[in-house]
Amino acid sequence: MPLFYKHEINYMGLFKDIQHLSNSYIVVESLLSSPLKFEAVTGNFGLNKKITNKNLHRPQLALTGYVELFNYFPCQIFGNTEIFYLNSINKSERISAFANLLEFDLPCIILTNAHILDQELIQLAIDKDVAILVTPYDTTKTTFLLTEYLDDQFAMQAVVHGSFVDVYGVGILFAGKSGIGKSEIALDLVERGHRLVADDVVMMTKKRESIIMGTGTNLVQHFMEIRGIGIIDIRQMFGIRSIRFQKRLEIIVELEEYVQDNEYTRIGLDEEPIKLLDVDIAYVKLPIFPGKNITVIAEVIATNYLLRTYGYNAAKIFTDRLQEEIKKKKGNNNPFFDNRNVKFFQSDDE
Amino acid sequence: MLEVEVEVINRAGIHTRPAASIVKTAARYKAEAFIVRDGFSINAKSIIGVMTLAAEQGSTLTIRTVGEDEEAASKAIIQLFQDGFGEL
Numbered sequence: 001m002p003l004f005y006k007h008e009i010n011y012m013g014l015f016k017d018i019q020h021l022s023n024s025y026i027v028v029e030s031l032l033s034s035p036l037k038f039e040a041v042t043g044n045f046g047l048n049k050k051i052t053n054k055n056l057h058r059p060q061l062a063l064t065g066y067v068e069l070f071n072y073f074p075c076q077i078f079g080n081t082e083i084f085y086l087n088s089i090n091k092s093e094r095i096s097a098f099a100n101l102l103e104f105d106l107p108c109i110i111l112t113n114a115h116i117l118d119q120e121l122i123q124l125a126i127d128k129d130v131a132i133l134v135t136p137y138d139t140t141k142t143t144f145l146l147t148e149y150l151d152d153q154f155a156m157q158a159v160v161h162g163s164f165v166d167v168y169g170v171g172i173l174f175a176g177k178s179g180i181g182k183s184e185i186a187l188d189l190v191e192r193g194h195r196l197v198a199d200d201v202v203m204m205t206k207k208r209e210s211i212i213m214g215t216g217t218n219l220v221q222h223f224m225e226i227r228g229i230g231i232i233d234i235r236q237m238f239g240i241r242s243i244r245f246q247k248r249l250e251i252i253v254e255l256e257e258y259v260q261d262n263e264y265t266r267i268g269l270d271e272e273p274i275k276l277l278d279v280d281i282a283y284v285k286l287p288i289f290p291g292k293n294i295t296v297i298a299e300v301i302a303t304n305y306l307l308r309t310y311g312y313n314a315a316k317i318f319t320d321r322l323q324e325e326i327k328k329k330k331g332n333n334n335p336f337f338d339n340r341n342v343k344f345f346q347s348d349d350e
Numbered sequence: 351m352l353e354v355e356v357e358v359i360n361r362a363g364i365h366t367r368p369a370a371s372i373v374k375t376a377a378r379y380k381a382e383a384f385i386v387r388d389g390f391s392i393n394a395k396s397i398i399g400v401m402t403l404a405a406e407q408g409s410t411l412t413i414r415t416v417g418e419d420e421e422a423a424s425k426a427i428i429q430l431f432q433d434g435f436g437e438l
Contacts, residue, residue: 003388003389004388004389006389017382017384017391017414017416018391019386019389019390019391021389021390159390159391159392161392161393161396161399177382178377178382178393178395178396179377179395199398200393200396200398200399200402201392201396201398201399201402217402219401219402219404220398220401220402223398224398225396225397225398231397231398
């Protein structure tokens with residue numbers, strides 16, 4: 001079985017070379033690092049089995065012998081219903097009901113509420129190399145936590161070339177051609193007190209339907225290459241305050257060399273988002289040329305985004321003011337003399 | 351677009367020095383260059399990116415080049431792999 005599943009999504013423009021992948025399976029052992037406090041009562045047995053499905057299933061009727069529509073691909077959750085049913089029948093029936101279920105190629109069995117199974121049943125699972133994991137949480141909580149964990153593990157992911165920085169709490173990804181100065185901008189932002197998430201290789205993961213979370217790779221963490229200097233470690237150089245491990249992606253800033261004929265946003269009323277991992281992300285295309293301070297502009301982009309998120313859209317307010325002014329106008333008043341912001345410069349000459 | 355599969359043949363794999371020579375070679379060409387491993391592609395002009403692959407001896411990678419001089423870029427990068435980055 002291949003390691004990953006390739007999604008057939010092809011975008012034009014900035015992300016045209018990006019592949020969208022997701023895990024085609026995870027091993028049962030990885031569930032042990034989920035937040036469910038699992039304990040494997042079957043020891044090391046069945047931990048290498050593959051889980052290929054992110055859903056969960058409660059066997060219920062299948063335990064009674066009706067296996068016609070039994071969905072055995074997902075992890076099987078044994079909650080109160082299953083356990084109380086098993087406890088309501090006598091031991092030999094219990095063993096045969098459980099053995100009957102194990103005839104199917106189950107990925108693993110999960111017991112909620114710290115339920116206990118007979119040693120004979122556990123031995124049956126061991127014989128079939130199926131792990132039994134026990135969690136102290138109730139079924140509702142288990143379902144919630146495990147669904148979230150599996151959703152993340154099977155989520156669509158992409159590796160993006162760029163610098164990912166938290167600017168005033170807004171996750172900005174700087175993208176653009178190699179050598180245009182993405183790392184230098186990230187460095188400058190860190191110097192001004194912002195926090196680096198990852199440089200050069202950013203792993204983006206889709207969370208639920210409309211959120212993208214970004215992080216670096218385990219190997220690279222917060223190392224960075226600055227051309228002409230070499231590799232530096234931001235965490236060592238600027239301290240723990242200068243980094244973070246994960247951040248939600250909110251804005252993509254594409255840097256490009258200034259081209260005379262290209263049209264750049266002037267007012268900012270109708271901005272087109274860009275798609276990544278099938279999610280719309282705010283997008284700014286920024287021309288760069290000598291003497292332009294991208295760092296400050298990045299801070300302005302972040303602040304403007306915050307203002308908009310909290311309901312203030314400068315471009316819209318300005319447009320409204322202009323329309324108001326045009327409406328008010330009757331005939332011959334001069335736009336400058338009659339509309340000076342300060343009506344009368346008093347003798348205070350400051 | 352040009353895609354060619356290559357194998358890492360030198361014993362030490364793509365460590366720092368080979369990574370640097372890949373990046374320097376790729377940067378000489380206008381074409382965009384990518385190295386693909388396990389489906390994920392990284393930019394061959396980024397040294398951090400190339401080192402992220404942590405490619406060991408025997409691993410196979412795909413070199414993808416896109417642009418006007420893609421053929422020359424592809425050839426130059428493949429040559430490095432075939433020479434074992436001068437470590438044979």
